[in-house]
Amino acid sequence: MAEAQNIPAGSTTAGAIAVAAESTVATRMSAPPSFDVADFPVPHGREEEWRFTPLNRLAGLHDGTAVASGNGVKVVIDAPDGVIVETVGRDDERLGKAGIPVDRVAAQAYSSFEQASVVTVPKESVLTEPVRITVHGEGGTAFCHQVIELGAFAEAVVVIDHTGDAVLASNVDYLLGDGAKLTVVSVQDWDDKAVHVAQHNALIGRDASFKSVVVTFGGDLVRLHPRVSYAATGGEAELFGLYFTDRGQHQEHRLLVDHNNPHNKSNAVYKGALQGEGAHAVWIGDVLIRVMAEGTDTYEMNRNLVLTDGARVDSVPNLEIETGEIVGAGHASATGRFDDEQLFYLMARGIPEQDARRLVVRGFFAELVQQIGLPDVEERLITKIEQELEASVA
């Protein structure tokens, strides 16, 4: 089911489907998950989970030299009535329930934060307005932990905006009670120097639905690790991602969907456009269907559009299947380029160069944007994509 087409020089698209083999997803990590940073050796860059990441641009998040400063990030949570927003200490029992840090930076974040934010949507409350969380970088270094918990049959939309400049390592937990519905939009609209490394853990309750929309535009280095596991059966996860990687930027999205319970669904679609010298996008899509996960239905896809020379994509889907009793499982990855011949063809029909590029990039993202289901977010993304294009050509 893997496919690859029109791969420009300097890009890789590799994929694997392993059946009933030893867990490659687990063994590819150099250390087992842990909350304690001391359990992870300092990475040297050749480990599977670090091999695409330029460690020298992590601002010391990986080797213990990054120290929290007072002016790290300012977090403001604006929640509608009925939502409980708390600031809690490290010992709060709700922290760390959705997942365990899987690499040294996530463990460093977990070992270093002093207070955490917990946003609770009580059971059966259906929000009509989104919860808005702004994380604004103020130039320093910060370690954060956030928990968003939905009680049974609660429904909420959460929009998390990252702006400004900061060095930020964080863990974000999403806990979905039975029958809950959560949509989270995480926008990484950082300034040019920001470094942002985060692990997102979603634990999906029985018959609950989780929709994640990850949008990455800015930053010098952004490395996100969205992970999903299931507490019971009947759960559904939709993971949508959109990135626009500019000159010199490193944007890395490493997904893991752990089908650790039977009869759950997952669908991941990530699309990225790249332009400029040294633009580097990495997409890792790990899907694990464990032996008990009968009735699993999963699909993952990554598409990249390379707009100029000098950009690089590494796209690696991995699907690991330990039971044959599933509804469906598939993956696809393709990287194509917008080249001079395409430009010539469109211009030969009277379309000016700028408009030609816009046409192609809009078309590329349109299908994905339409699936978000939040009109104001959709409109904002289209506008932002156009700004990125304008800025690049100017």
Add this chain to the structure above:
Amino acid sequence: MATLEIRDLHVSVEADNGSREILKGVDLTVKQGETHAIMGPNGSGKSTLAYSLAGHPKYQITSGQVTLDGEDVLEMSVDERARAGLFLAMQYPVEIPGVSVSNFLRTSATATRGEAPKLRTWVKEVRETMERLHMDPAFAERNVNEGFSGGEKKRHEILQLELLKPKIAVLDETDSGLDVDALRVVSEGVNRVRESGEVGTLLITHYTRILRYIKPDHVHVFANGRIAESGGPELADKLEAEGYEAYTKDGATQ
């Protein structure tokens, strides 16, 4: 009346061992309402002429002149040439991922007409033109040229020709790779545009077959980067009988 004038056109391309001259002094005048067939063997430079007129960056104009109604075409960018009324139906149309045919057609019509066509009449216009070219309406929702068969790509080129209504249409081997049915459908499309009397057509072809469907007013034999002989439709009959041998023998082959 729109007139395309090509005067002593020399064109080179960059090759591994330096620059190589492909067009060696082409002279040709195409007027609105006329149909000129340019015929010649492979490698004679026919396609180079087509792409040079459209402004493909690969081809360097080393000397000569091209004007459309007196305006210097060579000074125009690719999109300006198209908006000035020059159209190239390509031999190898390019796939554009993520862009639907309907969006592409409307964007190019808006660009060449200078304003967005009125939606209601536009939809009807596209639908009817597609019907005449025996194209399935579902075609409009596919991505431009992506996964199209050879025949579909050529129909799509002629669909654009009919919708964009250029002053001068250059058809680069539109007939190659088509079966007889597709050739007939495509030729009918070209003839509808010609019958308007408002387009000058430059029909570039290797074969005489298409000339049974599209009757040229003038036939030119292209060899070794220039026009070796010009005549009326009877010249095509001569080529049909004798081939290009007479033009390639005397040192004309490359």
